[in-house]
Amino acid sequence: ATIPDSRPVFLYDHADKEANTVGLLPSHSRIYVTTGLLASMSDDGMRGVIAHENAHVHERHIFATFTYACCFAVSSHLLDNNNFFFAAFLLFLGIRRYCEYRADAGAAQSVGRGTMLTALRELAVLYPSKSWVRWFSFANAYPTLAMRMRAVETGRKALL
Secondary structure (H helix, E strand, O other), rough: OOOOOOOEEEEOOOOOOOOEEEOOOOHOOOOEHHHHHHHOHHHHHHHHHHHHHHHHOOOOOHHHHHHHHHHHHHHHHOOHHHHHHHHHHHHHHHHHHHHHHHHHHHHHHHHHHHHHHHHHHHHHOOOOOHHHHHHHHOOOOOOOHHHHHHHHHHHOOOOO
8 A cells, every 4th residue: 555556466375485466458467475475574675576566567567578478489480590589588588687677676766765675685585596696697587686686776777
């Protein structure tokens, strides 16, 4: 209720610590939060997580990635070219990463930079990363939590 223009939030009874958004169109989107995540985070941290998920909805990230994935699948099948497949897949990873940074920036604008940083720091405690993960982050659809925190702290657009 304290997040402006929030989509409906549903609590899903599960031990996993997750939050996600579903729905191609903002008017039909919903946010799901597990009881495991709710129990593991502070109120301020949950506000940041929900604001992040709302930013995905408001910026239509789900629709954009769905559209790209459909075009990617059809084009890859029609062209049957490994180089195209690889380049288009890397572009998809870049788009996903950019959407995460944009959702963090939108959440920081909505609920405040401090609240978003609280959420990211609490998630970093829940999901500690190994030291070697940063060397393979280029092949991941999501930037590391440390990269996301740095982008919110500096206010600069992070590199993909």
